Structure formats: structure tokens, C-alpha cells
């Protein structure tokens with residue numbers, strides 16, 4: 120290392136001008152601190168590694184510190200965990216997976232107690248199962264359903280398992296105070312709760328302590344360290360720098376331990392589908408800076424299509440369980456009471472499925488040979504989406520295999536075969552004809568028939584009447600009748616809450632318009 124190399128990374132205006140000697144000295148102190156903490160007890164360490172600069176620097180620092188200890192002192196396990204959301208930027212995802220492989224090899228040859236783990240969300244909790252299967256709208260700040268399921272849960276599950284087998288764990292993160300004022304405030308608050316030197320309790324997991332060795336480093340210092348010290352598991356830090364270069368923001372998506380991270384997508388290491396950021400910087404920058412990355416364009420197009428501000432016309436007027444919920448809306452001083460939009464309608468769930476399969480076909484065709492087996496949506500996710508559509512949405516015409524075959528030209532091999540054969544496309548078409556375009560009537564009939572079918576295969580039919588009644592509650596009114604009924608209920612509740620007896624009388628006696636009464640099982644059968 121020499122002074123000239125440092126000039127490659129001139130300090131920015133808002134970061135202190137750390138001199139090389141001071142930095143090397145602080146590295147030595149940090150190495151000592153890590154060694155002392157490691158040797159102090161038998162509590163296993165779990166390091167969050169995303170493949171980005173901060174977590175790479177943290178892991179490299181720890182690796183180098185532990186490697187300097189004699190082998191007999193490297194007594195406790197260091198788990199390196201990476202969460203793959205299954206919707207990662209494919210280039211970054213391939214980079215991280217390769218890094219984990221290299222890490223595992225190097226740990227073996229260097230006799231390091233490091234074990235790498237690639238964590239994924241449970242199939243029922245993945246992005247596609249949420250968006251296409253259940254119809255959750257593309258995540259927004261007000262409805263950010265993704266981070267917990269895709270990032271926090273897999274790592275927390277792993278940490279809990281380590282606690283279960285070892286009693287305690289120390290979680291090591293590459294978070295830094297200079298990332299943002301908000302991050303600094305959170306970290307300073309945690310510092311006040313420190314139970315041991317350098318360690319504070321994990322905010323959500325019992326028996327877990329947090330250690331953030333590079334908390335006071337600036338971005339320049341992180342790059343300085345990565346560029347001047349070789350990667351100990353033989354993975355190129357220069358290539359990492361090249362991946363970062365050319366983008367406006369260089370935040371990475373660290374191991375997310377809670378949803379307080381403003382948007383884990385505003386980084387080069389977020390999900391390619393992320394709609395919490397204005398544009399996907401990593402993909403767009405990669406394509407702009409490198410002609411050979413043009414094959415990623417279908418992913419950018421898909422994200423853009425998903426990221427429309429007002430998607431209400433694509434969504435059901437009822438919430439996911441079929442009820443109409445109203446909210447007061449204020450636009451430019453004008454208030455109105457409107458239904459809260461629910462999940463994507465069937466045609467849009469099917470459309471997103473078609474689009475993601477098309478994008479997969481396109482990238483497989485145009486990607487370089489080593490990326491041709493790229494999978495944007497896993498067969499297990501397709502199977503779970505199919506199950507939800509069949510069993511929870513009662514869409515027994517089973518459209519998923521048809522869409523899959525249309526787009527890919529191949530039959531869908533369900534990893535969990537065992538589909539209902541009693542109701543199918545023929546029965547669906549007959550009901551469609553009988554409904555004469557009345558979609559609510561079609562929904563009601565298909566739900567009733569399929570509910571009966573589901574109970575037929577059960578050994579006990581207890582609860583069937585309640586379930587049938589719920590079908591009427593959610594699907595026997597037209598959209599306008601259901602919304603009118605929600606207003607009626609709301610007005611009644613409001614009047615009762617405010618003790619307005621006259622208003623209640625008017626509503627109950629029908630002076631204010633009352634919506635038509637709902638159909639029910641008995642009226643349909645016996646009237």
C-alpha cells in the first residue's frame with residue numbers, strides 16, 4: 120500500500136480526511152478487538168453477507184483477524200448467511216452465489232471455521248406467490264409486504280435455529296453510521312443499550328447480540344480497505360468495485376434485520392422487481408454501461424409495467440377476504456368515501472404470470488451461455504400459485520398449466536401433482552354460458568360448487584353451511600350493491616357511535632336508501 124493508491128479515493132466533502140497511517144493503525148486495533156471478542160466465549164457468530172461492499176469489508180476484516188489466530192484458537196463456528204429473495208438482480212445473484220462457493224472452498228483449505236449458507240424465503244412467502252398467487256399489489260411504502268417475508272424472516276429463522284442449538288448467538292453486520300442520518304440515529308440508540316463492550320441486544324431476537332465492527336467507517340474507508348487488501352477467499356474486490364461503478368447510488372442492501380430500513384431496494388443489491396424505488400438502478404445502470412447486459416432489458420420492462428401509481432382498475436373492489444372496506448380519501452381538499460382496493464383481479468394475476476414467463480423465455484434466449492439456465496420463477500412457486508388459484512380462489516378451470524404451455528411451448532410439470540379432476544374447464548365453460556356475462560354470478564356459482572367439491576373429499580363435513588354462507592356474503596351482490604351495503608353499514612355504525620338516534624331511525628326505517636338484502640343459502644334453495 121502506498122500514498123498514491125490512496126489518492127484513488129479522495130475523501131468526499133462530508134467525510135473526514137483519514138490519513139493512511141491512522142487508518143492502518145485503526146485496522147490493527149479493530150483486528151485486536153475482533154480477536155478478543157472471538158476468543159472470549161463459545162457463542163457462535165452469524166455474519167450477514169450480501170456480496171456488497173460493506174458486508175464484504177466486514178467479512179474480510181473478520182476473516183483476516185481470525186486467520187491470524189493459531190488454529191487451536193479458531194474454536195467456534197462463524198456462519199456466513201446470505202438471503203436470496205429469489206427476485207435478486209440475476210447478475211448480482213450469480214456473483215454472490217459464486218462468492219459463497221469460493222468462500223466454502225477457501226475455508227476448507229485455510230482451516231477457517233467459516234460456513235456459508237444461502238437462505239431463501241419459504242415458498243408460500245415468495246414475491247411471486249404473493250403477487251401472482253394471492254394478488255397482493257406491487258409493494259409500496261404503505262403496503263410493504265415483501266421485506267419481512269423475503270429478507271427478515273429467512274435470516275431470523277436461521278438465527279433462531281442457531282440460538283436453539285447453542286443458547287446464544289452474536290450477529291455481525293456491516294452497517295455504518297455514515298450510511299444515513301436515520302441509520303446513525305438507530306445505531307446510536309442501540310449503543311445506549313449495550314450489554315457488553317461492542318455488543319448490544321438484537322432488536323427483535325432474544326439471546327442474540329449485535330456487533331457492527333465497521334460502524335464508524337466512511338464509504339471511502341470501505342473502498343480503501345477493499346482495494347488495498349486482497350480478498351482472503353480469492354474473490355476479486357476489483358470486480359466488486361466494477362459492479363458498483365457507474366451508478367448514482369452505491370448503497371447496498373445489507374442483511375435486513377427489520378423493516379426500518381427505508382427501502383432496501385434503493386441499492387445495487389435490491390430486488391429487480393422493487394417498486395419502492397423510482398427505477399432499478401442496478402439493472403438500468405448495468406445495461407447502460409455494458410452492451411453485453413442488454414439481455415436484462417425484459418426485466419427492466421417488466422418492473423416498469425408493474426410500477427404504475429394508480430392500479431385501482433386492476434384490483435378487486437373487495438379486500439382479500441371478500442369484504443368491502445371503506446376509507447375516507449382527501450384529494451385537493453375534496454373528501455370522498457371509497458372502497459379500499461384489494462388484490463389484483465384474476466385477469467391481472469394471469470397477465471403478470473404470462474409476463475414473467477415471457478421475460479424468463481427472453482432472458483434465457485439472449486443471456487450469455489453461463490446464464491442461460493436463469494430462473495425468474497421457480498417450479499415450486501408455480502405449483503403454489505396453482506394451488507392457491509384452485510383451492511383458495513376456486514378457479515377450477517386451472518389456467519396455470521395452459522398459460523405455461525402457451526408461453527413456453529412445454530407442458531407444465533407440477534412438482535406436486537394431485538389435481539382435482541371432478542371440476543375442470545368444461546364445467547367452467549358451462550357456468551360461464553349460464554352466467555351470461557354476470558361475473559359475480561359466475562364467481563358465486565363456481566365458489567359454491569367448488570366448496571361442495573372440497574367438502575366431498577373430507578371425512579367430516581362439519582362447517583360446510585358456514586363456508587357456503589361465506590360464499591354468499593362475499594359474492595352474491597353486484598359491485599354497486601356491495602359498495603352501497605358497505606356505506607349503509609358504515610352510516611349505521613357512525614350514527615350509533617355518535618348517538619344520533621334520529622339518524623339511526625331514518626337509516627333503519629329505510630328513509631335513507633337501504634341496499635338490497637343479500638342472498639343466502641336457504642333463500643336460494645327454498646325460495
Ligand code: SF4
Nearest residue numbers: 265383384389390393
Ligand atoms: S428490495 Fe424492494 S422488493 Fe425487495 S424486499 Fe426490499 S423493498 Fe421489497
